[in-house]
Amino acid sequence: xxxxxxxxxxxxxxxxxxxxxxxxxxxxxxxxxxxxxxxxxxxxxxxxxxxxxxxxxxxxxxxxxxxxxxxxxxxxxxxxxxxxxxxxxxxxxxxxxxxxxxxxxxxxxxxxxxxxxxxxxxxxxxxxxxxxxxxxxxxxxxxxxxxxxxxxxxxxxxxxxxxxxxxxxxxxxxxxxxxxxxxxxxxxxxxxxxxxxxxxxxxxxxxxxxxxxxxxxxxxxxxxxxxxxxxxxxxxxxxxxxxxxxxxxxxxxxxxxxxxxxxxxxxxxxxxxxxxxxxxxxxxxxxxxxxxxxxxxxxxxxxxxxxxxx
Amino acid sequence: xxxxxxxxxxxxxxxxxxxxxxxxxxxxxxxxxxxxxxxxxxxxxxxxxxxxxxxxxxxxxxxxxxxxxxxxxxxxxxxxxxxxxxxxxxxxxxxxxxxxxxxxxxxxxxxxxxxxxxxxxxxxxxxxxxxxxxxxxxxxxxxxxxxxxxxxxxxxxxxxxxxxxxxxxxxxxxxxxxxxxxxxxxxxxxxxxxxxxxxxxxxxx
Numbered sequence: 355x356x357x358x359x360x361x362x363x364x365x366x367x368x369x370x371x372x373x374x375x376x377x378x379x380x381x382x383x384x385x386x387x388x389x390x391x392x393x394x395x396x397x398x399x400x401x402x403x404x405x406x407x408x409x410x411x412x413x414x415x416x417x418x419x420x421x422x423x424x425x426x427x428x429x430x431x432x433x434x435x436x437x438x439x440x441x442x443x444x445x446x447x448x449x450x451x452x453x454x455x456x457x458x459x460x461x462x463x464x465x466x467x468x469x470x471x472x473x474x475x476x477x478x479x480x481x482x483x484x485x486x487x488x489x490x491x492x493x494x495x496x497x498x499x500x501x502x503x504x505x506x507x508x509x510x511x512x513x514x515x516x517x518x519x520x521x522x523x524x525x526x527x528x529x530x531x532x533x534x535x536x537x538x539x540x541x542x543x544x545x546x547x548x549x550x551x552x553x554x555x556x557x558x559x560x561x562x563x564x565x566x567x568x569x570x571x572x573x574x575x576x577x578x579x580x581x582x583x584x585x586x587x588x589x590x591x592x593x594x595x596x597x598x599x600x601x602x603x604x605x606x607x608x609x610x611x612x613x614x615x616x617x618x619x620x621x622x623x624x625x626x627x628x629x630x631x632x633x634x635x636x637x638x639x640x641x642x643x644x645x646x647x648x649x650x651x652x653x654x655x656x657x658x659x660x661x662x663x664x
Numbered sequence: 665x666x667x668x669x670x671x672x673x674x675x676x677x678x679x680x681x682x683x684x685x686x687x688x689x690x691x692x693x694x695x696x697x698x699x700x701x702x703x704x705x706x707x708x709x710x711x712x713x714x715x716x717x718x719x720x721x722x723x724x725x726x727x728x729x730x731x732x733x734x735x736x737x738x739x740x741x742x743x744x745x746x747x748x749x750x751x752x753x754x755x756x757x758x759x760x761x762x763x764x765x766x767x768x769x770x771x772x773x774x775x776x777x778x779x780x781x782x783x784x785x786x787x788x789x790x791x792x793x794x795x796x797x798x799x800x801x802x803x804x805x806x807x808x809x810x811x812x813x814x815x816x817x818x819x820x821x822x823x824x825x826x827x828x829x830x831x832x833x834x835x836x837x838x839x840x841x842x843x844x845x846x847x848x849x850x851x852x853x854x855x856x857x858x859x860x861x862x863x864x865x866x867x868x869x
Contacts, residue, residue, distance in 0.1 A: 416710065422804070607706040613699055624813035627699045627706050631817055635700070638824035645828055649835035656839075659759040 367400055402426040425490070425524040429605040430598045433482045434529065439465045443478030445534040447585040450475075450562045473559050475534075485527030485594050487617055491516030494593075499577055502542050508532070508587040509544075518623050525620065531590040536564055538572075540580025546571040671770060671855035679727050680850055686720045687826060694823050717797055724790065739774055740783045747776040758839065768857055785829065793822040 403426070411417040420429070434440070451472055453459050463469040467479040493515035503509045511533075516523030538545050547564065548571035551557030556570030564583055572579040610617050611627035618628065672680070690713060696702065697709040704712065731737040749765035754777075757763075766775040774782065796819040803810050840846040841856070849855040 414707075416707075419804070607710070611697070611699075611706040624811065624816055626710075626812075626816065627697055629813065629816075630698060631813075631820070634817055634820055638820065638827075642824065642827050642831060645831045649831060653835065653838070655759055660761065663761050 367404075369400070402430075423524055425526040427593070427595055427598075428485075428487060428525050428527050430601075431485060431527055431594050431596075432599070432603055432605055432609075433484055434594050434597050435481050435483050436597060436599075439467050439479040439481045440483060440529070441477060441531065442480045442483065442529075443476070443532045444474070445476040446474070446536060447534050448475040449473060449558075472562075483529065484616070486530050487525050487527055487620055488514055488591070489516045489518050489520070489523040489620070490514050490526035490528075490593060491520055491522040491524075494591075497544065499544050499546055499575065501544075503537070503544060503586070505537065505539070505542055505584070505586045508589050511588050511590040512592070514591050518620075525617065527594040528591045529594055531592065533588040533590065534585050535588055536568060537584055537586045538568070538578075538580050538582065539584035540582035541578055543577075544586075545579065546575040546577065548574065667857050668854050669770065669857055670853050671768070671773070671849055671857075672853045674853065675730060677850060677853055679723065679730070682723055683720070683727075686716050686723065687830070690716050690720065691823060691827055691830070698820065698823075714801070721794065739772070740779055740786065742780050742783060743776050745776065750775050750777050754836075754839070764839075768855065781829070789822060789825055789829070793819065793826070796822065 409418040458472040461470040495513045547567040553560045556566035558567035693713040799815045837846045
């Protein structure tokens with residue numbers, strides 16, 4: 355369904371009624387029904403199932419048994435960022451370095467993308483990225499500037515709702531964008547730094563002083579600022595719903611049903627071929643081995659004694 | 665004095681070897697998709713395993729029918745008659761060149777150990793594998809909420825039990841009056857049976 359295939363236009367799926375365009379990741383799921391949508395009774399066609407139903411596979415019906423627990427995109431978007439590189443990391447803490455006194459430093463990586471810029475810090479780009487997977491029921495909430503954060507580990511900027519016990523949740527592919535950004539280490543909140551503006555206004559991209567920049571930004575946003583700064587690691591998860599390649603490129607069984615498959619970090623439920631009980635398997639194999647040894651001894655003894663008799 | 669009688673009917677021989685083949689292939693494909701080793705791609709192992717399972721179900725249904733209509737199910741009624749002698753034979757007398765204490769005849773083909781083993785195989789192990797196998801594939805369709813892991817572990821236990829049975833069964837098959845005697849009998853149907861007192865045999869055809 356990508357540009358090399360069916361080349362769908364956006365509005366094929368992002369249907370709109372009265373300018374309310376379908377398809378966005380907010381605290382309200384874009385759709386809660388995973389079923390065929392006939393234009394006359396349901397104009398919304400945002401879900402894959404709207405056009406394809408929950409049982410779209412004809413050649414291998416086993417695949418249809420998966421659609422209740424696995425989102426279509428999980429199997430149908432094996433990799434993303436096929437043509438253009440996508441930004442995957444952004445480390446603000448290294449921003450503000452100059453060469454020859456006051457000249458900006460700009461570096462490019464092998465993909466031709468900017469990998470360091472004095473104004474932005476280190477940037478990481480990637481092509482043909484493998485998604486990461488999690489349970490998801492269509493609801494995403496965001497961490498806001500007023501929320502207290504736990505800075506002892508990377509902060510999830512988007513909170514992905516759902517888990518394996520929720521029947522609405524399915525395993526869904528995500529792009530994870532990893533950042534390192536300035537925050538209020540005293541109040542333990544994210545901050546709104548002032549980035550652009552004239553010299554002396556506190557704008558980071560002119561004055562390169564985080565203290566001034568955050569103070570000015572927080573003031574403009576009407577937020578508190580303790581005066582204590584730090585850099586915190588953040589993660590921004592975005593469901594992957596586009597760039598469906600031709601069906602031949604879909605995931606194969608082994609991508610999930612193997613010891614080190616794509617879902618190896620999603621634990622707590624059983625996937626055949628991936629999971630097993632180590633105790634049970636060890637006991638089973640050892641018992642069978644013991645039996646082999648036993649019959650071997652019995653047989654050996656039979657041969658020895660029969661030789662002696664003759 | 666040895667006598668040759670047709671011990672295993674054509675159906676029994678077909679049933680035995682078809683079942684053996686199916687069970688061995690089920691074990692191979694089963695442990696393959698379990699991830700113990702990798703001979704086939706997962707999808708092919710699953711498809712093959714399911715097809716073999718259906719064949720075994722069909723064969724078993726047929727065999728149950730045969731056992732009921734011919735009355736052969738009586739072969740599996742447990743008995744303690746000569747049980748101690750059988751145990752003594754396999755653990756001691758066999759090394760002294762002794763004779764199997766249970767005389768085979770067509771009405772009682774199985775010794776007490778075989779009777780109880782095969783009975784357990786038929787009333788415990790087969791149903792366990794059948795039920796867990798079906799639950800594995802269809803529990804969600806049947807509206808049964810069950811942890812897949814529970815089903816899978818039970819199915820794994822059953823598989824190891826089958827493997828254990830296979831090891832012992834094949835080994836004990838070498839304990840006939842020659843190493844290959846029982847194998848030959850199961851292929852040709854004819855078994856050579858030691859006769860104690862010569863009397864006209866009532867061998868069936």
